[in-house]
Amino acid sequence: MSQSQAALSKIQTILSVWDQGSPSSRNEILLNFLNNNKGKTAPELDQEYGLAASLFLSRISAWLRLTYLVGTCVGTQLKALNIFVSATSGHEFMEEFIEVGGILTLLEIISLKQSKETDKGEALKLLAVIAGSGRHHKEIICESFGIRAIAECLARAKSEDTQDNARILLQLLAQGNPKYEVQVYKGLIALLPSTSPKAQQMALQTLRIVQVIVKSANPSLVEPLINLLSTVHLEVQYEAIEFIRELMNYEVQDQLLESLVRSLRPTREEIIAKNKQLADALSDAPDFKAPLxxxxxxxxxxxxxxxxxxxxxxxxxxxxxxxxxxxxMYAMGNTDFADSQRQSSLTLEYLVRIFPSVNEAVKQAMGEELYELFMENPENLYIKLNAVQADVLVSNKVNIPAASSGT
Structure with missing residues (x-):
């Protein structure tokens, strides 16, 4: 018997067992396939299965569509499909999978609440392979409402691995995809109010990359970005601050600066509203005292x-x-939160040392004693402040319309 005849006999036996087999026997076939074929090229797969590898691919694809809702061997099926789709010179395999609705099936898997996190991760990896094959396939994913499904998966995922796979895929969809890059950008902005700090961090990281691609900054970005400064998660705060710095080169610069200055003086309504949100979030931990x-x-x-x-x-x-x-100066007088006082003091110290006009105005507003106390150790001023001095800072009337640096 020739090698090609032996290969054909082998695939015929596999397909016969598959067609008559139970889920457990099919799973065993898939596990053997995974063990023996990782990293093989499309020609090698065809040679291994007597030019009938497509018949096996079509059976896996069909079984996945029938079973993904109930979760039968989904992860194993997705890994097997990945071998076909990611195989070098495997363009025909990829097209066959797409033609039978493979992309829609993958998007449904990542959207289902009952899908396992590991299955979602495998589906995202497979989508990333498809997206990485070219602009046409990126457009198909986007036309299938993929951006929203992937963004929602990132927001809801319980596993950081799943979230990271979603982040990678969103970034891929924005690169070399001019028709949909703005839609990806808006999808990332929509993730900023997420309740998941990891999702917020990943959205910011990806936005910083996509911002360069889309070139123009969307004004709808400003409010959710500034609101992220209220997070107690330092990794999110860091990404937000770095993104704000980068956005100083875009048309939203003035809007961001105005919002930052307004945030130094929260209104009573903002404090009450934010306090209520915090209380609701911590309803299961009443003894935990977090800053407003x-x-x-x-x-x-x-x-x-x-x-x-x-x-x-x-x-x-x-x-x-x-x-x-x-x-x-108002924030420096906020005796309810020491970090407000510390950060504000450090910022004011820099301005006082750089701008003579600011130095004179601050000295006059503070009075000699408080000014000397401030200049002696700005970072720890809040420790030494008494109630009268704090009131002086809160009620200051400093207004400097223009200034020039002394350096």
């Missing part, structure tokens, strides 16, 4: 403003025209 989100946002806004001022004297002068010093 409005005050966390105040502190991180002061920190961000300080970073922006150090980045650019032009930005510093723009912020000064927004009465930023007045609001920074």
């Amino acid at each position: 989100p409005a005050f966390v946002k105040q502190a991180s806004s002061a920190k961000t403003i300080g970073i922006l001022c150090r980045d650019s004297s032009d930005l510093a002068e723009k912020l000064l025209r927004l009465r930023m010093v007045h609001h920074v």
Whole structure:
């Protein structure tokens, strides 16, 4: 018997067992297939199965469509499909899988609440292989409402591996896909209010990459981005601040600066609303005392403003025209949250040392004694403040319409 005849006999036996077999016997066939064929090229698969590998692929694809809702061997099927679809020179295998509705099936798997996290991860990997094969396939995924399904999967996923696979796929869909890059961008913005800090962090990381691709910044980005400064998760706060710095080169610069300055002085309504949100979130842990989100946002806004001022004297002068010093001093007097006082003091110290006009105005507003205390150790000023001095900071009337650096 020739090699080709032996291969054909082998696949005929496999398909016969498959067609008559139970789920467990089919799963065993798939496990053997995985063990023996990882990394093989499409010609090698055809040679292994007597040019009938497509018949096996079609059976796996059909079984997946019949079983993904109940979860029978889904992960094993997806791994087997990945061998076909990702095989070098396997374009025909990929097209066959797509033609039988493979993309829609994968998107449904990642959208189902009952799908296992590992199955979602395998489905996302398979979609990434398809997306990585070219613009045409990226467009098919997007036309199948894939962006929304993938973004929602990232937001809801319980596993960081699943979230990371979703993030990679969204990034792939934005690259080399001009027809849908803005839609991916908007999908990432929609993830910023997510309740998952990991999803927020990944959305920000990917937005920083996609922003360069889309070139123009969407104004709808500003509010959810600034709101992320109220997070107690430092990894999210870091990504938000870095993204704000990068957005200073885009048309949303003024909107961001105004929002940052406003955040230094939260309204009573904002404090009450944020406090209620926090109380609801911590309803299962009544003894846990967390800082009010409005005050966390105040502190991180002061920190961000300080970073922006150090980045650019032009930005510093723009912020000064927004009465930023007045609001920074107000935050310094917030005895309810020490980090607001500390971050605000450090930002004000920089401005005082760089701008003579700011130095004079601050010295006059504080009075000699408080000013000397401030300049002696800005970072720890909040420890030494008494109630009268805090009130002086909160009620200051500093207004510096223009300033020039002394350096």
